[in-house]
Amino acid sequence: MSFGPTNNRELDLRQGEHLKGTYAVTVAKR
């Protein structure tokens, strides 16, 4: 599985523009 900015949409970026993001992934035991 994947989680991201581009699923189901396109995105134009011009030179110098930022694509920023933060993911949190918790890996736990039951």
Added chain:
Amino acid sequence: MRVIINDNSTVEFFDDNRLCGTYHYEDPFKSYFRPLNTPDGRDVVDPPPKDHPHHKGLQFGLCLSDVNFWEEDLAHEPKERQLPIGRQLTERIDTLPVTQGIGFTQTVMWCTDSIVSFLETRTVTVTQAPNAYVWTWRSDLIASRNLKIVTSVWPGPGYTGLGLRLAQALFQQGSTRPSDITSGATPPAKESRSPSSNKRNKPTHSFYPAARIRQGSPT
């Protein structure tokens, strides 16, 4: 907890002497985590199967209109969209000062042999929670040229962004949280809350999905 950058192309995270995860930073196509362990030492990601060699672990990929940074060879690209294969090359990697957490910062150049698409600053940290490790993955990609990020042509929600191939045991007795998150889900985009890292007043496109993965009991 502690982090060690090894000369053999890996970063290892330890909780005392227990391995929490290993990050591979010299892969020719993309860096990735594998294993990614629960506190009791169970790996939640599967190794890549033969028919999906680009599913390496916890990894980050994108597809552009003219370069593919997800699949890694023509044989595994969609037949209807065969693009040049891109590489995420590590330019630099350093452990973070302890005051900034247990983790590393990595400079990644997204490129083909002839063109650079992004320069990325990636920061990954880990903290402890009750019976859990909480990983935070921050990516700041600066476009090196005008470009278009495109959706996956594969049926379903697509395969881009932060992805992992979960260990099969998770599908037998485990769960993903929040429960309404499905593969490829796209939470609403929000504006960056870190304006200090975008001082040139350029537009910033942000994404803030969060996945909670709870280890099941393998049968």
